[in-house]
Amino acid sequence: MRDLAIMKALARRHAGAPCPAMPRLHLFQVDTPNEAAGLVYEPVVCLVLQGRKRTFIGDDILEYGPGECLVVAAEVAAMGQVIEATPAEPFLCLNLLLDPAVISTLLHDMDGLTQAAARSGYGVTQAGPPLLEAWRRLAELLDRPDEVHVMSRHVEQELIFRLLMGRQGNLLRQISATDSSLSRIRRAMAFVRQRHADRLTVNAMASVAGMSVSVFHRRFKAVSGLSPLQYQKHVRLHEARRRLTTEQLESAAVAYAVGYESASQFSREYKRLFGAPPRRDADALRKVMIQE
Numbered sequence: 001m002r003d004l005a006i007m008k009a010l011a012r013r014h015a016g017a018p019c020p021a022m023p024r025l026h027l028f029q030v031d032t033p034n035e036a037a038g039l040v041y042e043p044v045v046c047l048v049l050q051g052r053k054r055t056f057i058g059d060d061i062l063e064y065g066p067g068e069c070l071v072v073a074a075e076v077a078a079m080g081q082v083i084e085a086t087p088a089e090p091f092l093c094l095n096l097l098l099d100p101a102v103i104s105t106l107l108h109d110m111d112g113l114t115q116a117a118a119r120s121g122y123g124v125t126q127a128g129p130p131l132l133e134a135w136r137r138l139a140e141l142l143d144r145p146d147e148v149h150v151m152s153r154h155v156e157q158e159l160i161f162r163l164l165m166g167r168q169g170n171l172l173r174q175i176s177a178t179d180s181s182l183s184r185i186r187r188a189m190a191f192v193r194q195r196h197a198d199r200l201t202v203n204a205m206a207s208v209a210g211m212s213v214s215v216f217h218r219r220f221k222a223v224s225g226l227s228p229l230q231y232q233k234h235v236r237l238h239e240a241r242r243r244l245t246t247e248q249l250e251s252a253a254v255a256y257a258v259g260y261e262s263a264s265q266f267s268r269e270y271k272r273l274f275g276a277p278p279r280r281d282a283d284a285l286r287k288v289m290i291q292e
Helices: 002-014 100-109 129-143 145-164 169-176 181-194 202-209 213-224 228-247 251-257 263-274 278-291
Strands: 025-030 037-040 044-050 052-057 060-064 068-072 077-084 091-097 122-126
Touching: 002 025, 002 044, 002 091, 002 129, 025 129, 037 228, 037 263, 052 091, 060 068, 060 122, 077 228, 091 129, 100 145, 100 169, 129 145, 145 169, 169 181, 181 202, 181 213, 181 228, 202 213, 202 228, 213 228, 228 251, 228 263, 228 278, 251 263, 251 278, 263 278
Parallel strands: none
Antiparallel strands: 025 091, 037 077, 044 068, 044 091, 052 060, 052 077, 068 122
């Protein structure tokens, strides 16, 4: 595919380099397969250019490769793993963080388009020729920085339009709706992230979402792949990892700060999610950050 070939060359040139004029566009390169690692997705669409990746969300396993897009419409906790990559043919991926304002503007212009409720907060879709062409034109602006200010918003709108018209369109439409089921679940997710160290109840979370406990629990798991309390645990562990890496605190102090009452339980659950004890994992991650 010509568009994929062009984008692969662009990704090799620009991977890892920030683009201030397009701060929501990120290019990634991974040279070798890696172990599954925990992460929290923001609403994003990820296009794989080369190699393959596997993402674990709750009980679901999503595997996708060249020309396929992962679409995530909520702040979902997941495990990500690159499964195909070599130094000669690394894993290459384009990520675009989703802007609800862009989606809302397009939906206003697409008035009358039938909207169905999204069944989950994530999915994988094949990128057809029109969508790949829009991705290519957006990526090519990295080589033409003088054009970014004018052209990027127009190309991004076309890219999102193509996604809205595709298999994951119903999922994206929910992002900009202020009172959709997805938006109410995202409101509860934000509540959990803001108060992750507190002893929260599912009743309190359901109240924030404006749902009954039974409906909330079912919809939350459908969107995130996790139960509400499992989601809070993942948020705590990710915040702990951030603190350990950037603030160099003792692991026990971090455990209590993020809401754990037992340092040993914290250490067990941290290792289960990130693959190593807290201090060892944070030290290794800090070395990688320094090298980059």
